Amino acid sequence: MAGFRSLAYQVRDARNDRALRRHSLRRCLERFAPYGHRATWWHLCDRHGIAPEDRGADPLRLVAALEELEEARAVWLEYERQFAARRRREKHDGVRRPEWAWGGNGDAVVRCADPWVRPEGTLGEVLRRLVTALESEPGTSCPVCGEEELRWPAVPAARHGDWAGAWSWDGPVCGGCGIVVPRPALAYAAVVHPASADAA
Numbered sequence: 001m002a003g004f005r006s007l008a009y010q011v012r013d014a015r016n017d018r019a020l021r022r023h024s025l026r027r028c029l030e031r032f033a034p035y036g037h038r039a040t041w042w043h044l045c046d047r048h049g050i051a052p053e054d055r056g057a058d059p060l061r062l063v064a065a066l067e068e069l070e071e072a073r074a075v076w077l078e079y080e081r082q083f084a085a086r087r088r089r090e091k092h093d094g095v096r097r098p099e100w101a102w103g104g105n106g107d108a109v110v111r112c113a114d115p116w117v118r119p120e121g122t123l124g125e126v127l128r129r130l131v132t133a134l135e136s137e138p139g140t141s142c143p144v145c146g147e148e149e150l151r152w153p154a155v156p157a158a159r160h161g162d163w164a165g166a167w168s169w170d171g172p173v174c175g176g177c178g179i180v181v182p183r184p185a186l187a188y189a190a191v192v193h194p195a196s197a198d199a200a
Helices: 004-012 016-031 039-049 059-092 123-134 194-197
Strands: none
Touching: 004 016, 004 059, 016 039, 016 059, 039 059, 059 123
């Protein structure tokens, strides 16, 4: 299975036809798609003037989209590297259970609840804002756009009252930029789900 860098090479390789280059860019999103696959693809298409279904897209536009994706990936990989180094130090000091850990494996790190509603700016800019928030004291607003209106999605019946078992990365949806705000970026008061508060 081709890795991200091999696929990026195929996007840049002028010997490949346009359809293969576009296909390779789409496959890069299987390795890293910060907003989720569909939302990241639409974001790149919007920013770089690519029609989402155009199999003969301009190679220069495809490469520009790839460069934006690569920049964002570099930001996140550096954050992961620093996080891993910090965890090694913490384990050495006897801290065995971090407050949270990101799932990895190309999962959406700034998941958009609705693929049509996405943050402003490049992927790299958005991830830098998120990293800054994760390395700072938790707040009560969206770490990406600063919006204070954070809405929890409806709780499925099977999980009602079971928020302790929800993924540590799940959080409320930002009313401004539409991301699912990661819980580690939020202070406790902003993380308490209304269903949990009602049950208490």
